[in-house]
Amino acid sequence: MNNTSYIHVGWLVDGTGRPVQKKVLLKIVDGRFASIEPFSQALGVDPSAVIDLSHCTLVPPLVDSHVHLFMSAASDSRIRKNQLVAGYEELRSVIAQHLHYLFTHGVLTVRDGGDRGGFALKYRSEQGSHPEMVIKTAGRAWHSEGRYGGLIGRYPGTRGIVKAYEEDSEQSDCLKLVMSGLNSLKQYGKETAPQFTAEEVANLVKAAARKGQKVMVHANGQVPVRIAVDAGCHSIEHGFFMGRENLQRMADKGTSWVPTVYTMKAYAENLNPAQEGADLQVIEKNVHHQLKQLQTARELGVEVVLGTDAGSLGVLHGESMVEEMKLFRKAGFSIAEIIRCASLNGSKLLGLEGDGTLTVGSRATFLVSRGAPSQLPRKLSYLEDIYTDGSPSEFYRKNPFKYT
Ligand SMILES: [Zn+2]
Incomplete structure (x- = not known):
């Protein structure tokens, strides 16, 4: 059975070097990006099924x-x-x-x-x-x-x-x-x-x-x-x-x-x-x-x-x-x-597996930075979340940033 989820993101920096994309709907199926579309085209998607990261910028790992x-x-x-x-x-x-x-x-x-x-x-x-x-x-x-x-x-x-x-x-x-x-x-x-x-x-x-x-x-x-x-x-x-x-x-x-x-x-x-x-x-x-x-x-x-x-x-x-x-x-x-x-x-x-970008077909593993891309790179020191294969990383939640 397919495991499908949707995320509305404010800004997407996809790692290819192309300009930042604004207001994007990501469809994730079985841990990979199945589609990346403008959010305005989110027709027929139940809003309650959409994870809201519209205030955040997504960045590749x-x-x-x-x-x-x-x-x-x-x-x-x-x-x-x-x-x-x-x-x-x-x-x-x-x-x-x-x-x-x-x-x-x-x-x-x-x-x-x-x-x-x-x-x-x-x-x-x-x-x-x-x-x-x-x-x-x-x-x-x-x-x-x-x-x-x-x-x-x-x-x-x-x-x-x-x-x-x-x-x-x-x-x-x-x-x-x-x-x-x-x-x-x-x-x-x-x-x-x-x-x-x-x-x-x-x-x-x-x-x-x-x-x-x-x-x-x-x-x-x-x-x-x-x-x-x-x-x-x-x-x-x-x-x-x-x-x-x-x-x-x-x-x-x-x-x-x-x-x-x-x-x-x-x-x-x-x-x-x-x-x-x-x-x-x-x-x-x-x-x-x-x-x-x-x-x-x-x-x-x-x-x-x-x-x-x-x-x-x-x-x-x-x-x-x-x-x-x-x-x-x-x-x-x-x-x-x-x-x-x-x-x-x-x-x-x-020589890593995959090319490290957030594009259709690639692993839905990414960083979530609060705010617009103008907050980068500073906000990489205060990440909101890390997702691995389409889900919030358990490891990150258990090991938040702290100095010891
Ligand atoms: Zn060295």
Whole structure:
């Protein structure tokens, strides 16, 4: 027997990037959208059978395509240092808490960008406490010996990166490669040398294809990004100071970009520059430059994907989605375009089932935000409800947002 319901929604942001639709009647049959029509055409539908969300905006479930579940956003240096040595037993509850924050902000899918102990992988294998979420993870990232990346991964040793990866049996969902260092907070636009050669990266992409994995690449600066894009890597993470030429290449090749702009703004907000030997003006110029790049990416048609790097200093799991979206607004993206970056584009990059949009035939899993779309992205921190497969999520009702 069919299980049919109707919902009248004030505004629908469907995740495809098309303009917001107003006053819509959704027909849901067996947990999927059977029709999406203007409400004015709701002829013959018994009004008492219609769920009234006419004061609300519906948004697809969000995808945060770059988090580090084991790391908290703490700026306390003792806590950050402990993250370098803490074991899984200690981090398990930290990961669970972060997933809870993400879920209550409507982030139903995350991609973990790596940790030094394969903690996210281990957590997922024991999962059970987050039945309504999808966790994708890169496992342990790869960096070259003596270079940045120890916190989120390992180095290949004498075997070389390709052989080491081929022999690795970790059950990760993608390969995370660390191609450059971090951005300088003292010297504007300073580029670091690539960690791997063009030949190594090209062979690695082929090896990853044989394992059915995509390659996500931490890369800042022109040369590290160019090598990754030319080799056919699937997403550039961060991409600060990559330059217009790389953005054009990415638009041509369909390479995704996860710009993590807020990571830099969070430094400005949370770092004590004197203590850390950083220059606040340089940090602010870095933010500005990345916003310019984001604007260019939009103009060139680069596939931009929203990811926050939550767990980086000051970048909170959950809330940072809203902060990143605000910066996308600054770079000229409409709210419909931003939501697309955080749903459809993320779903494609992560290879999720379904395309993440609220369209006919797709799962009726969505977020309910009180008020008009002008309340977005702010209201994503105060969701009215989450529906899964056509019904209010029991899990969300039992686990409303709270800090512990
Ligand atoms: Zn990261």
